Amino acid sequence: xxxYTSAGIDFGLIAPEIALLVTAFVILLISSIRRLNAFxxxxxxxxxxxxxxxxxxxxxxQESGFFGxxxxxxxxxxxxxxxxxxxLLVLLLGYRYMIARGIDRPEYSALLLISTMGMxxxxxxxxxxxxxxxxEIMSVPxxxxxxxxxxxxRSNEAAIKYFMMGAFASAFLLMGIAFVYGASGTTELRRxxxxxxxxxxxxxxxxxxxxxxxxxxxxxxxxxxxxHSWVPDVYEGAPTPVTAFFSVAPKAAGFAVMLRIFLxxxxxxxxxxxxFWVLSVLTMxxxxxxxxxxxxxxxxxxxxxxxxxxxxxxxxxVGGEEAVSAAIFYLVAYTIFNLGGFAVVTLLETRSGCRxxxxxxxGLAATHPYLSAILALFMLALGGFxxxxxxxxxFYLFAAAIKSGYIWLAVIGVMNSFLSVYxxxxxxxxxxxxxxxEPFTPVSYTPAIVAVLxxxxxxxxxxxxxxxxLLEFSRSAIFAFL
Amino acid sequence: MEGTANxxxxxxxxxxxxxxxxxxxxxxxxxxxxxxxxxxxxxxSIPYECAELPIGDSWFKFNNRFYIFALMFVIFDVxxxxxxxxxxxxxxxxxxxxxxxxxxxxxxxxxxxxAWRKGALKWV
Numbered sequence: 001x002x003x004y005t006s007a008g009i010d011f012g013l014i015a016p017e018i019a020l021l022v023t024a025f026v027i028l029l030i031s032s033i034r035r036l037n038a039f040x041x042x043x044x045x046x047x048x049x050x051x052x053x054x055x056x057x058x059x060x061x062q063e064s065g066f067f068g069x070x071x072x073x074x075x076x077x078x079x080x081x082x083x084x085x086x087x088l089l090v091l092l093l094g095y096r097y098m099i100a101r102g103i104d105r106p107e108y109s110a111l112l113l114i115s116t117m118g119m120x121x122x123x124x125x126x127x128x129x130x131x132x133x134x135x136e137i138m139s140v141p142x143x144x145x146x147x148x149x150x151x152x153x154r155s156n157e158a159a160i161k162y163f164m165m166g167a168f169a170s171a172f173l174l175m176g177i178a179f180v181y182g183a184s185g186t187t188e189l190r191r192x193x194x195x196x197x198x199x200x201x202x203x204x205x206x207x208x209x210x211x212x213x214x215x216x217x218x219x220x221x222x223x224x225x226x227x228h229s230w231v232p233d234v235y236e237g238a239p240t241p242v243t244a245f246f247s248v249a250p251k252a253a254g255f256a257v258m259l260r261i262f263l264x265x266x267x268x269x270x271x272x273x274x275x276f277w278v279l280s281v282l283t284m285x286x287x288x289x290x291x292x293x294x295x296x297x298x299x300x301x302x303x304x305x306x307x308x309x310x311x312x313x314x315x316x317x318v319g320g321e322e323a324v325s326a327a328i329f330y331l332v333a334y335t336i337f338n339l340g341g342f343a344v345v346t347l348l349e350t351r352s353g354c355r356x357x358x359x360x361x362x363g364l365a366a367t368h369p370y371l372s373a374i375l376a377l378f379m380l381a382l383g384g385f386x387x388x389x390x391x392x393x394x395f396y397l398f399a400a401a402i403k404s405g406y407i408w409l410a411v412i413g414v415m416n417s418f419l420s421v422y423x424x425x426x427x428x429x430x431x432x433x434x435x436x437x438e439p440f441t442p443v444s445y446t447p448a449i450v451a452v453l454x455x456x457x458x459x460x461x462x463x464x465x466x467x468x469x470l471l472e473f474s475r476s477a478i479f480a481f482l
Numbered sequence: 483m484e485g486t487a488n489x490x491x492x493x494x495x496x497x498x499x500x501x502x503x504x505x506x507x508x509x510x511x512x513x514x515x516x517x518x519x520x521x522x523x524x525x526x527s528i529p530y531e532c533a534e535l536p537i538g539d540s541w542f543k544f545n546n547r548f549y550i551f552a553l554m555f556v557i558f559d560v561x562x563x564x565x566x567x568x569x570x571x572x573x574x575x576x577x578x579x580x581x582x583x584x585x586x587x588x589x590x591x592x593x594x595x596x597a598w599r600k601g602a603l604k605w606v
Contacts, residue, residue, distance in 0.1 A: 004578055009578070025589075025592060028592075028596050029595075029596075032595070032596045032600060033599065182493060
């Protein structure tokens with residue numbers, strides 16, 4: 001008989017994941033028995049609140065269990081909290097949009113929950129195979145969600161593109177894991193890190209090939225250049241709340257895993273730092289330059305999300321505790337203001353016929369002063385202006401880079417931020433200073449989206465003035481991890 | 483770590499096996515090309531369907547309703563893949579694994595129930 005007592009079978013470790021899965025099943029069960037469209041949203045809301053509470057409750061409870069397959073440390077729990085909060089906000093901001101477009105099917109909430117569960121699995125393990133499992137649990141619902149507007153050609157195109165490229169990237173990742181396993185005889189990062197000098201002296205080529213292929217696989221998920229080509233079309237074609245989810249949650253999950261693999265598992269492979277240096281500079285520069293001349297706000301935010309992946313990659317190039325905590329800080333901040341930006345775009349697109357082109361923005365400031373002010377706030381935060389948390393996020397990242405001697409990386413990063421200000425301010429300019437002959441159709445607020453706007457706006461400004469809480473959060477998330 | 487660090491060269495035999503496998507097929511084709519008579523005529527290129535003359539084109543559109551059944555087949559295919567190793571090691575795994583497996587099958591059963599309720603089992 002196998003001794004289960006030493007294996008650490010503790011369902012408390014995966015309580016948030018179980019809560020998500022049960023909620024998703026309840027939604028599917030109810031929706032398959034009776035046709036109710038609004039009800040599942042409430043169940044999903046309750047389930048996510050419970051998940052969030054369970055995740056917060058796990059805080060500073062460092063344990064690993066299930067034969068070492070699940071590692072519940074503060075790093076993972078921090079991401080659990082981030083994912084469930086993100087999911088909650090996306091659920092709220094998308095509700096009215098889905099009704100307006102006639103795609104408010106109960107499956108949407110269920111897919112959102114299952115995808116969130118996959119992300120939690122990804123962030124809470126040190127085993128490469130479990131990471132892959134989590135990645136697939138995350139990705140498959142995302143492919144379906146991208147094509148959720150079944151009657152829309154663009155949405156279908158987005159789903160097919162995302163699926164093709166995603167499956168391709170998964171194959172790379174799996175091959176990379178196979179190489180690492182071949183070289184080290186294990187998929188467990190803690191055992192790889194213990195023997196990495198021995199492994200790389202004997203099987204150098206394989207461990208490097210494995211690391212490179214794993215990098216390709218996750219580079220796709222976080223939309224790093226040169227694996228970014230799917231981003232604009234998928235972001236533009238998918239329903240806007242889904243795009244909002246794409247732009248923050250899978251990115252955070254991808255970075256959680258990359259931080260673990262490359263700064264913990266493969267920390268001794270020195271060439272990786274140079275690789276990430278180049279990737280980071282490429283990603284932020286290409287993202288920003290391509291964003292300059294976009295005529296559609298969703299496409300602009302797509303390229304901007306590529307650029308932000310580049311900023312976070314600075315942490316992977318720099319390495320060390322400070323960089324990782326800066327990356328977590330930035331991911332949380334980015335999630336808040338990017339979701340805020342998408343909430344405004346979703347609100348605008350809830351009106352029929354709106355595709356959120358630049359030409360549709362004039363008149364926003366005159367008719368909706370609060371909404372346009374909030375949009376401007378999020379754009380400034382994305383550009384990294386001082387009173388917002390966007391500035392502090394970039395500041396901590398680049399400060400960590402300078403302290404470790406990566407002066408040029410920080411300089412290029414700051415130059416890129418200046419460049420990005422141009423296109424973020426184009427959005428502000430279009431809504432404030434341009435005029436259009438067509439009257440601006442008023443938007444209809446709902447309590448849910450107003451709540452999202454208030455939470456994200458208060459978060460963007462409040463954390464900009466009082467970052468202490470978030471700073472401590474990201475610092476204590478790191479100590480367990482290294 | 484001498485014992486656990488199994489080298490990649492253990493997988494060399496797999497690589498050789500693949501090459502030998504592909505090579506033997508190619509070699510047979512090459513050999514038969516050398517010794518066979520060469521006499522093509524039109525009837526030879528007709529698809530063979532039990533000596534009947536084929537009617538119509540074989541490149542027609544298949545009904546895409548098949549894919550739902552194919553998908554559901556995959557679910558139970560995968561289920562069996564997991565059931566076999568579990569059944570083989572059942573003696574050592576004990577009650578805990580039995581409960582785990584029941585949960586796993588219940589989840590799959592739920593999937594079937596959902597598909598059934600959504601009309602995926604109906605041939606419309």
